[in-house]
Amino acid sequence: MRIDVVTIFPGVFPGPLGVGTLGRARERGLVDLAVWDLREFSSDRHRTVDDIPYGGGAGMVMAPEPLVRAVEAIRAARTAGGHSESPAVVLTTPQGERLTQARARTLAARPHLIVVCGRYEGVDERVVEVLEAEEVSIGDYVLSGGELAAMVIIEAVARLVPGVVGDAESVARDSFSEGLLDHPSYTRPAVFRGRAVPEVLLSGHHEAIRRWRAREALRRTLLRRPDLIDEAALDAEARAFLTELRNRDG
Numbered sequence: 001m002r003i004d005v006v007t008i009f010p011g012v013f014p015g016p017l018g019v020g021t022l023g024r025a026r027e028r029g030l031v032d033l034a035v036w037d038l039r040e041f042s043s044d045r046h047r048t049v050d051d052i053p054y055g056g057g058a059g060m061v062m063a064p065e066p067l068v069r070a071v072e073a074i075r076a077a078r079t080a081g082g083h084s085e086s087p088a089v090v091l092t093t094p095q096g097e098r099l100t101q102a103r104a105r106t107l108a109a110r111p112h113l114i115v116v117c118g119r120y121e122g123v124d125e126r127v128v129e130v131l132e133a134e135e136v137s138i139g140d141y142v143l144s145g146g147e148l149a150a151m152v153i154i155e156a157v158a159r160l161v162p163g164v165v166g167d168a169e170s171v172a173r174d175s176f177s178e179g180l181l182d183h184p185s186y187t188r189p190a191v192f193r194g195r196a197v198p199e200v201l202l203s204g205h206h207e208a209i210r211r212w213r214a215r216e217a218l219r220r221t222l223l224r225r226p227d228l229i230d231e232a233a234l235d236a237e238a239r240a241f242l243t244e245l246r247n248r249d250g
């Protein structure tokens with residue numbers, strides 16, 4: 001997968017995307033990350049990329065010209081490189097639709113992403129229209145800029161590219177992949193500061209362990225993120241657990 005990032009702070013990349021799973025994926029050529037300095041696409045000698053908002057108000061707005069020029073230059077470079085499918089353009093903004101595992105999966109199926117880091121008070125609305133950009137938010141809070149959001153999106157998407165995470169099963173079992181939070185995990189020692197690991201995990205009884213984990217995942221989700229339960233595809237066993245948990249705890 002090819003990922004191009006457009007930012008006014010190219011120096012912050014790759015940052016955390018240069019280490020661990022994603023760092024290795026890049027070394028192995030599974031993920032090709034390129035970073036573009038938006039100011040290089042400004043047409044004035046001060047390398048300006050923003051302007052005051054029409055209608056007045058606080059803050060600056062990212063101007064359309066440099067952003068559109070940057071994305072068009074990336075597209076042209078990629079087409080010249082023999083890539084035919086048009087890239088998905090993602091614009092980071094708190095006004096966007098929320099990043100979810102499902103959205104990460106959809107983006108991961110695309111061979112080429114262009115991630116535009118929003119800044120200032122916003123981006124000229126026509127950029128979204130002209131580039132047919134998908135506006136994505138990483139959560140209901142405001143960051144000063146889109147660089148961290150871009151890193152979060154890239155990390156969530158790139159680890160779904162086949163081969164990036166060695167154990168495909170672990171990706172499939174991640175929190176949210178099945179629509180639920182993950183079960184609790186333990187490692188040695190068996191007793192830590194007087195707290196013992198749940199007996200069943202030491203039993204070697206695989207079926208009992210699987211059932212315990214399924215149940216604990218449901219318990220956690222019900223307690224912390226009941227909104228997820230309504231959306232999750234629960235099998236008969238999970239539905240039975242849920243009834244039991246609700247009757248007992250409720």
Ligand code: ADE
Nearest residue numbers: 092093094137138143149
């Ligand atoms: N830029 C500022 N805040 C953001 C958020 N929550 N998500 C995506 N981009 C942002």
